[in-house]
Amino acid sequence: MRPPSARVEVAAVNPRRGGAVLVTVLVACVLLLSAQAPSRRGRGTVLQAWFLSLSAPVAAAVGSVSHSVSGAVESTFALFGARSENERLRRELDARERELFRLRAEALQRDEDRRLLGAGSALPGVVGSVPILLLEQRAGSHSVLIGAGSADGVAPGSPLAVPAGLVGRVVTVGRGISSAQLLLDASAAAGARIARTGELGVVRGDGHGGLVLNNIATTSSVARGDLIESAGIDGIYPRGVPIGHVDSVSRGSKLFLEVRVTPSADFSRLTDVLLLAPSPATKEGAEAGRSAAR
Amino acid sequence: MKVRRIALLLAAAAVLELFVGRSPYRAFLPVDWFLLATAAVSRSGDFVRAVLTGATAGALEDALSQPMIGMNAFAKAMLGYALTIISVRVVFGGAFAVGAALFVASIANEAIVALLAALLAQAPVVIFTRGALWRAAATGIAGGALESARNFPWKEWWQRRRLRRLR
Numbered sequence: 367m368r369p370p371s372a373r374v375e376v377a378a379v380n381p382r383r384g385g386a387v388l389v390t391v392l393v394a395c396v397l398l399l400s401a402q403a404p405s406r407r408g409r410g411t412v413l414q415a416w417f418l419s420l421s422a423p424v425a426a427a428v429g430s431v432s433h434s435v436s437g438a439v440e441s442t443f444a445l446f447g448a449r450s451e452n453e454r455l456r457r458e459l460d461a462r463e464r465e466l467f468r469l470r471a472e473a474l475q476r477d478e479d480r481r482l483l484g485a486g487s488a489l490p491g492v493v494g495s496v497p498i499l500l501l502e503q504r505a506g507s508h509s510v511l512i513g514a515g516s517a518d519g520v521a522p523g524s525p526l527a528v529p530a531g532l533v534g535r536v537v538t539v540g541r542g543i544s545s546a547q548l549l550l551d552a553s554a555a556a557g558a559r560i561a562r563t564g565e566l567g568v569v570r571g572d573g574h575g576g577l578v579l580n581n582i583a584t585t586s587s588v589a590r591g592d593l594i595e596s597a598g599i600d601g602i603y604p605r606g607v608p609i610g611h612v613d614s615v616s617r618g619s620k621l622f623l624e625v626r627v628t629p630s631a632d633f634s635r636l637t638d639v640l641l642l643a644p645s646p647a648t649k650e651g652a653e654a655g656r657s658a659a660r
Numbered sequence: 661m662k663v664r665r666i667a668l669l670l671a672a673a674a675v676l677e678l679f680v681g682r683s684p685y686r687a688f689l690p691v692d693w694f695l696l697a698t699a700a701v702s703r704s705g706d707f708v709r710a711v712l713t714g715a716t717a718g719a720l721e722d723a724l725s726q727p728m729i730g731m732n733a734f735a736k737a738m739l740g741y742a743l744t745i746i747s748v749r750v751v752f753g754g755a756f757a758v759g760a761a762l763f764v765a766s767i768a769n770e771a772i773v774a775l776l777a778a779l780l781a782q783a784p785v786v787i788f789t790r791g792a793l794w795r796a797a798a799t800g801i802a803g804g805a806l807e808s809a810r811n812f813p814w815k816e817w818w819q820r821r822r823l824r825r826l827r
Binding site (some may be wrong): 391394395418424431498575 | 674675677678679680681682683685690706707708710711712715723724725726727728729730731732733734737738740741744745748770771773774776777780781782783784785786787789790791792795
């Protein structure tokens with residue numbers, strides 16, 4: 367065997383050649399980013415949609431293995447102290463049953479109120495439940511990869527929710543998986559209203575895991591604990607879905623209050639989310655985009 | 661490092677990212693596996709391969725989780741070069757040094773992506789979040805642990821263990 371030559375060794379640690387490659391790669395990245403920046407308009411790129419479609423089988427396979435492994439780990443831990451857990455769960459179940467009874471009564475009352483008032487606002491249509499494959503938080507950006515795509519009826523702009531509240535919206539759709547932006551994302555926003563007073567505002571993610579309600583006038587009587595729900599004025603999210611509760615109210619700029627909101631949905635424990643039907647405005651936008659592309 | 665090994669490293673990073681991402685325990689393991697793959701290549705001292713590995717790893721990460729492809733590719737290509745300089749020029753080693761370097765690299769990655777997002781997508785600049793610091797710490801700890809496992813004299817340890825048993 368021939369020993370490796372000194373020339374090869376020098377090439378391997380040559381920072382000048384590496385610098386040239388670095389500059390080329392950085393320029394390519396900037397060009398790629400520039401090509402995507404103006405054409406985004408809130409939707410993902412075709413390149414990303416292709417990649418998501420290609421990676422769907424791998425992501426689904428790895429996701430199911432991960433799910434099984436975590437399930438097995440959980441079952442092993444569950445074996446220990448199963449008796450006390452059982453007792454606790456029984457007590458919890460009793461409490462939950464009482465809570466369910468109360469909530470059912472409240473829901474029936476609310477439905478009746480809605481019917482009587484004739485508001486006519488349709489409840490958000492739940493398309494189905496989808497698993498979360500990946501949850502990413504980076505530089506204020508909070509996104510998830512969900513295990514459903516165009517083949518399952520997912521469309522760009524479809525809202526995502528859990529029974530506790532609103533979660534976010536689908537941005538890029540592949541065939542088998544899609545990526546979505548969470549409400550916590552620093553560039554996410556949703557039209558919102560204070561359920562008690564009916565005042566409208568805009569809820570934005572602060573990038574740190576909380577939400578901020580903007581555009582609430584200083585004359586408002588908003589108070590700690592008030593429920594914030596989606597207003598249905600943004601053309602993306604349906605009306606009446608809980609977003610969170612007011613955590614603190616302080617004087618912000620001259621005209622508006624600074625209202626911090628604690629999200630209703632527990633974003634740290636998301637495993638499956640409900641896919642809601644996209645609003646008509648989003649559908650029209652998507653169809654217009656498709657015909658323009660054609 | 662051979663190209664086949666680099667490809668294997670990147671595939672392993674992608675699989676681990678998805679594996680941990682699907683798990684309900686992901687909040688405890690927010691390790692930047694793609695950064696670890698880039699650092700592993702940088703450790704070999706090959707600037708070209710470190711930069712290209714960083715760019716590929718970043719592009720993969722972008723395609724999986726970012727609204728625009730190229731931001732992490734940009735950051736990780738730079739970090740690949742910087743980590744190679746550190747591994748070639750700076751004479752220090754050990755698990756703590758590697759862990760600290762990866763902690764700083766993860767924060768730098770976060771900062772570069774935040775600045776690019778602010779420049780190109782008009783997103784607000786968010787860098788030092790609790791999540792980012794925890795992610796950097798987890799990446800540093802994982803890198804340090806891998807480095808100490810790599811340097812551990814497994815062969816001698818195994819032989820000593822066998823001798824002890826024979827006695």
